[in-house]
Amino acid sequence: MIDRIRNNQLGQLTLANILEKVREPGVLFWGIGFPILMAIGLGLAFTRKPEILRYVALIAADTGSYSIILKDDKLGNTTFRLEKMPWEEAMVQLKRGHVNVAVTAEDSGYRYHFDPLNPDAQLTYMKLSPVLNRISPSELQHQPAGSEGERPEYEEDLSATTGVEVDALTVTGTRYIDFLIPGMIAMGVMFSCLWGLGYGIIDTRSKKLLRRMIATPMKRSNYLVAMITVRFGMNVIEAALLFLFAWLAFGITIQGNIPALLVLFLAGNIAFSGIGIFLACHTSKTEIGNAFINVISMPMMVLSGIFFSYHNFPDWAIPIIKPLPLTMLADGIRSIFIEGAGFAQTAVLSLIMTVTGIVFFTVGLKLFKWH
Amino acid sequence: MSSSFAIEVRNVFKSFKTVRAVRGVDLTILPGQFVALLGPNGAGKTTLVEMIEGIQKPDRGEIRILGMPWKGHQKELRQIIGLSLQETRYIEKLTAWETLRLFGSFFGLGIERVEEVLQLVGLEEKRKAFTINLSGGQRQRLALGIALINHPRILLLDEPTTGLDPNARREIWEILRDLRKSSDISMILTTHYMEEAQQLCEQIVIIDEGRILREGTLDQLLGEDPSLKNLDDLFTSLTGRWLHD
Numbered sequence: 001m002i003d004r005i006r007n008n009q010l011g012q013l014t015l016a017n018i019l020e021k022v023r024e025p026g027v028l029f030w031g032i033g034f035p036i037l038m039a040i041g042l043g044l045a046f047t048r049k050p051e052i053l054r055y056v057a058l059i060a061a062d063t064g065s066y067s068i069i070l071k072d073d074k075l076g077n078t079t080f081r082l083e084k085m086p087w088e089e090a091m092v093q094l095k096r097g098h099v100n101v102a103v104t105a106e107d108s109g110y111r112y113h114f115d116p117l118n119p120d121a122q123l124t125y126m127k128l129s130p131v132l133n134r135i136s137p138s139e140l141q142h143q144p145a146g147s148e149g150e151r152p153e154y155e156e157d158l159s160a161t162t163g164v165e166v167d168a169l170t171v172t173g174t175r176y177i178d179f180l181i182p183g184m185i186a187m188g189v190m191f192s193c194l195w196g197l198g199y200g201i202i203d204t205r206s207k208k209l210l211r212r213m214i215a216t217p218m219k220r221s222n223y224l225v226a227m228i229t230v231r232f233g234m235n236v237i238e239a240a241l242l243f244l245f246a247w248l249a250f251g252i253t254i255q256g257n258i259p260a261l262l263v264l265f266l267a268g269n270i271a272f273s274g275i276g277i278f279l280a281c282h283t284s285k286t287e288i289g290n291a292f293i294n295v296i297s298m299p300m301m302v303l304s305g306i307f308f309s310y311h312n313f314p315d316w317a318i319p320i321i322k323p324l325p326l327t328m329l330a331d332g333i334r335s336i337f338i339e340g341a342g343f344a345q346t347a348v349l350s351l352i353m354t355v356t357g358i359v360f361f362t363v364g365l366k367l368f369k370w371h
Numbered sequence: 372m373s374s375s376f377a378i379e380v381r382n383v384f385k386s387f388k389t390v391r392a393v394r395g396v397d398l399t400i401l402p403g404q405f406v407a408l409l410g411p412n413g414a415g416k417t418t419l420v421e422m423i424e425g426i427q428k429p430d431r432g433e434i435r436i437l438g439m440p441w442k443g444h445q446k447e448l449r450q451i452i453g454l455s456l457q458e459t460r461y462i463e464k465l466t467a468w469e470t471l472r473l474f475g476s477f478f479g480l481g482i483e484r485v486e487e488v489l490q491l492v493g494l495e496e497k498r499k500a501f502t503i504n505l506s507g508g509q510r511q512r513l514a515l516g517i518a519l520i521n522h523p524r525i526l527l528l529d530e531p532t533t534g535l536d537p538n539a540r541r542e543i544w545e546i547l548r549d550l551r552k553s554s555d556i557s558m559i560l561t562t563h564y565m566e567e568a569q570q571l572c573e574q575i576v577i578i579d580e581g582r583i584l585r586e587g588t589l590d591q592l593l594g595e596d597p598s599l600k601n602l603d604d605l606f607t608s609l610t611g612r613w614l615h616d
Contacts, residue, residue, distance in 0.1 A: 012476035016465055023464035023501075207460035215424060215456075216477040216521070217449045371426050 009218055013226035021196075021234060031192060031238050035184050036245050039177070042307070043250055046176035051077050054124050057090035057102040058082040058140065066140060067153035068131055074166050075158075080128050082140070101125055105137035131156055173255065173338035181246045182337045183306035185239045186268065186330035190300065192238065193272035194279065194293045196231045201280035202289035205369070214370045224277070224365075232269050239265065257342035260350075261333065267350035267357070268329035274357030275325070278364035300326040328353055376435070377402045377525060377557035378423060383432030385418050385581075392418040393429075394581035400574070402524075403555040405547075407568035407575045409602060411614055415581040416561035417457060420529050423559065424454050436525060450478065453523030455514040457530050463503035467494050467513050470502055471520060478521040485520075492516040492546055508539025515546060526550075526558040532567060544570055563614055565602040577606060584609045 021027050058066070068080040082103065085093065090102040090113075100121035102113040110132050114121035132140075135154060204210045214220060246252040254261060279292045303310060303317075304326035313321065321327055332349040335341035380398040384391075393415045400406050408416045421427040423434055425441045425448060433440065436448055461470050471485045489495050492512040497505060505513060511531055518526060532540040548571065550556060562568055568575045569589055576586040585592055585605070593599050599608065606614045 007476050007479050007481045009476040009479075012473050016462060016469065016473045019469065020462050020464050208456050209459055209461060211426060212454075212456055212459045212517075213474075213477070215426060215449065215452070215454055216474060217446060218477040 010222040010226060013218075013222055014230055017226050017230040018233075021230065027196075031188070031234060032241050035188050035238070035242050039181060039184060039242065039246060040249070042180055043177040046180075051079070053079045053081065054128075055093075055099045056080050056082050056124065056128065057093055057099045058084050059087050059090055059102060059104040060084035060141060061086060068128070068135075069153060069155045070127065070131065071155065071157040078127060080124070080131075101128070103128075103132070105141050107137060109133075110137060175250075177246070177250045178252060178338050179309075179334065180307065181242065181250075181252055182333035183304075183330045185242055185265075186304075186326055186333055187301060187306050188238050188242065189235050189265070189268045189329060190272050190297060190326050192235050193231060193269065193276040194297055196234065197227055197273055197276035198280040198293060199286070199289050200227065201277070202283055202286055205280075205284040206286050211371050220370065228273050231273065232266075235269055236265075252337070254337055255340035256336035260341070260343045260346050261336045263343070264329070264332045264336065264346050264350050264353075267353040268325070268332075270357035271325045271329070271353035271360075272357070274360030274364065277368075278360040281364040281367040282369050284369070300324050303327070304330055306330060323352075325353060325356055376400060377404065377437060378559065379433075379435045380419070380423065381433040381435075383419070383422060383429045383434060385415075385422060385427060385430050392581055393422070396432075396578075396581070396583055398576065398583065398586075400557055400559065402557055403551075404574055405551055405558045405560070405572040407572035408559060408561040408578050409563065409565065409568045409575055409606075409614070410561075410578040411563055411606075411612070414579045416578055417529055418581075419578070420527050420559060420561055424452065424527055425449075450521065451524045452527065453518035453521060453525070454527040455511075455518045455529060455531055457533070459514060461502040461510075461513065464501050466499050466501055467505065467509075467516075468498040470513060471516055474517045475520050480520060488516040488520050491519060493542065506539070508535050508542060511535060511539070511543060512546070515543065519550070524556060526556050528558065528560045530561055530563070532562070532564065540564075540567070547571055565606075565614060568602065575602065577602070577609065579606075579610055 062084055064084045066082045066084075068082065070078045070080075072078065083099070087102075090099065093099045094102060094114075100114060100118060101124045104111045104113070110129070112125050112129065114125055116122065131154070134156075201210070210223075213223065243252070243254075275296065279296065280289065283289060283292075303313070303321045304324050305311075305321070306326070310318065310321045310327065322331075328349045332341075332346045335345055339345075376399045378398070378400040380396055383393055383396045385393040396415075396419060398406075398419075408419065410416050418427060422429050423436070425445065428441075437451070439448060441448060462473075465473070468485060468489065471488055472482065475481065475485050475488075489498055492515050494509060494512055494516065497509055500509075502510065502513065515528070515531060518528065532543050535543070544567070547558070547560075551558075551571075558572075560567070560571060573588055574586065575589060575592060577584045577592070589602070592602065592605055596605075596608065599605050603614050606612070
């Protein structure tokens, strides 16, 4: 009996699949290390810093800098460092993104130069202009160049501004990292299935190993079941580690129903496994597989709201974006993570993704080229 | 079901989009017989062997193995055939032992058979080496081991020594010669090395452009014309080309 289990082909296929994955350091890095590094990078880049420092070009013939400090208990302090520079230099600095606003001080007042489509530049302008209105252009122009440590500066305390109450929201779920992590989990499932499953099958076919294996009494279903099972197991581990990291580093929690999340995650795996099998059903050229995967994954990565909300796209595009499998998975995971959703909100998404997966899987299997 | 032939190929044709790969081949192989299909690249050897392996379907004609056609007997035939394809690459990060173990499991065989095969193909010392780290000769011996793991009655080897150095080639020949002595296995081997055909096989089939040009023992083939010194000469006299072109 034990021998029968140990000599079982599904068991050995599964084991071979696991060994193949864990022995490849690249697989572990791209599957586990890379998403975490990306979360660290993006998480830090977009997490609000308590002290904001903005550089502004002040058009002048001489050099020097002048700091305007806006104290704010709630929003954090903002420092505008006005750096004197000639116009040509200011344009270079604008292009480099070092400054996003240039200011010319004329006797009649200030003139601002910036790209109105750049929200960051607009913000700088809006915060800076009321303060500059209280400083005369001639004062700014004739400030002597201060040495390090004793920079001429102007300070204003906005905390005391009356009439307006600002309540800073620091609730979990409203930060960029809260938006990002569910999307990254969804993206991980997509890439893992398309590369691990789709590309893996094409690679096996290109090595003629698939052809060699089916010349034995190996059951074809066992081969696919082993591939899909191992891939699903790895996806669970990858998602769990990414979540664990996000919980430890950023305090992310799951607000909604965990069984609904597991069902949704499984449905996402079914959808992308089906797509992976479908894209791998015929070709034996890894270059073609590579192109297929990029054609499928790149548009979804951009459109499906992984790194930024898809509501930034024009209204007419939204009905096209919403039914994409990656959008459904990311939206579903996000709603459970940060909106506290449960089965009621995600059941339909899970169902659609499962059906999508089954359809692709069935068609893929019909067209599947084993030789 | 019963047949006195190990393999029967009757008037088989196979074309691909632009190539007529096999054009009317008849071939019979007796149990225990070792047969070489000798011919240059593109002669149709691989297509013929793949049809016998059940990987390709003939457009016309009939193939029977131990009296059984492929249709309706896939399960039985896969149990008794051992084969090695040209240029198969195995899972890179699986050891020789694990690869044999995997293929053994397809036949429900356990580690005892894996050990036997490792010894048979002389890879005991490489049991823990990943297949990617094996030399060309070792890889071919592993492929041969995989072909032999199920105690096949029919062995089909497609260019088992192409690209190997003379030493590695002789190691494979040794294994096959031992096999011939110790079992009643039937074998078809494709090759474009005249020496390989002479060394291993009593029956030699010269094939070119999808047709059999001559077949017989080495003596029969060379006996036709006293001026022929070897199979290369015979091939040249038949086609006006060299075997290695």
